[in-house]
Amino acid sequence: MNKYIAKLSEISAKPERLIVGLMSGTSLDGLDIALCICGADGIEVNQFRSIPYSRELGERLSAIQSRETTKTRELTLLHTDLANYYAEAVTNALTDWTVPLEEVDLIASHGQTVYHAPSQINKGINATLQIVDGDHIAQKTGIITTSDFRQKHTAAGGEGAPLAGIFDEFVFRHETGNRLLINLGGIANLTWLPSKESGKEVITGDTGPANTLINEAMQKYFDKPFDEDGKVAASGKIHSELVRYILLEPYFRKSFPKTTGQEEFRLKYIEQLMQGHGIECTEKDLVASLTSLTAQSISRAVGEITSENFFECYVSGGGFHNNTLMGEIRERIPKAEFRDFDELGIPADAKEAVMMAFFANDLVSGEGFPIPGVTEEKIHFGKISLPG
Known part of the structure; x- marks a missing residue:
């Protein structure tokens, strides 16, 4: 058996999990990092920080976000560049918080929304796209990474937002x-x-x-x-x-x-x-x-x-x-x-990063959630990237 599959099974069976939630919103102001303890009794924020994007990075993202047309090369590069940026930011934060990487169970990365096309502007098809590759984050940090939470929402018939x-x-x-x-x-x-x-x-x-x-x-x-x-x-x-x-x-x-x-x-x-x-x-x-x-x-x-x-x-x-x-x-x-x-119980600035940890926790150990007005079937949000 893949050792990371075995580890994922162990993580799933734990009474609570230590999860790093990552969020960068459409304001392009930076990356929010929330270290959360997630269990059956709720979610607790252990540490939080927000890292402003550099002007250069903000301008690169602005040039591709919500545009009818964009440069495929730059979109592809940012998918990886941002993942490396996230991985380094998480590693630095955990070091500052004196939390060993191996103690973290999961990283939960929302990614950067570059285009949102719900049905009212897309001829009845719900679509949304978030970049930042989970495999790169997992490989660089050695931590199992969950990401791309909105795709299951659209796959089940929802609009991908708001979660x-x-x-x-x-x-x-x-x-x-x-x-x-x-x-x-x-x-x-x-x-x-x-x-x-x-x-x-x-x-x-x-x-x-x-x-x-x-x-x-x-x-x-x-x-x-x-x-x-x-x-x-x-x-x-x-x-x-x-x-x-x-x-x-x-x-x-x-x-x-x-x-x-x-x-x-x-x-x-x-x-x-x-x-x-x-x-x-x-x-x-x-x-x-x-x-x-x-x-x-x-x-x-x-x-x-x-x-x-x-x-x-x-x-x-x-x-x-x-x-x-x-x-x-x-x-x-x-x-x-x-x-x-x-x-x-949650800092105002940390809410959406904590929300990512919440969905990651459910993905590996919960029962899922119905999508109101869409389906009563319980859905798990997110994809899993293994470090190796």
Whole structure:
């Protein structure tokens, strides 16, 4: 028997596993690394760090992400280059945390989404592509690596996103209280978690852009990767007409569950929309307007999925650090009691990396999960790469 198959069997039988979760979102801001202890009683974050991408790497990824056409050579090279980058980052982190490589049971790598094509933009076929090769990570670290979690979702008839709803329901759903979880990455997604005792269904989906348009505008007009603390947005004036025209886009009228990506929300399209309607605004006003667009699209989505008069709200993702964005979200969802995500036992910035560890744990030792609205059959997400 392959010794790694035997080892995988041993890992599966353990009461708990030490798993490194890796996540890089569509914001292209860097790699999140979460060292997690996963068992039947839940998931615990032992260590966490986030490593910013270099400007060069960010630009390479931006050049291929969500593009109708791209260079096949660069796509192929990044598939391997990023894997080597991930492997080195994991090795360095474990060294700093004084955790021997051989003590880690699994690495769970989401990879970098380069194109997301759900059925509404792809003639009825659900497809999504994440690069970063699991075999390279496994070979370089000597740790069994799980990856490519979204493909089973599409293979089973889902859209590949968001996966957060499954994770949120199993980890954060409360027995008696209603909760709303919002994640502000490149794209914003939310999960409505009615109390278990209510018997009501969980609702999840993407609301539209979170940071992606803001970041594009900051990079183009201010030569900065993002709007730190929302300072640029705070210095500008919201162009209400521009926001209104963007919110007329078909995606915002689609009912939940739904998913989208940067393929549908690019700064170039917003600028074409402005030109077509004769809208002029300063660069600061554009950032302010795109920030308000995120807040308004989220609040509209919340209004569509629940009429509850009170619920707790927990926000994660990079956009959580944008004070201007968070201020408007709080104003537009007055029924919510906004609470610190850390109260749920997981750091806000670590949530999606922890989610990868969660799915890896289930892949090797769990029963799988149904995909709401798609299949009641329990599905395991991810692929397994052995070190040898």
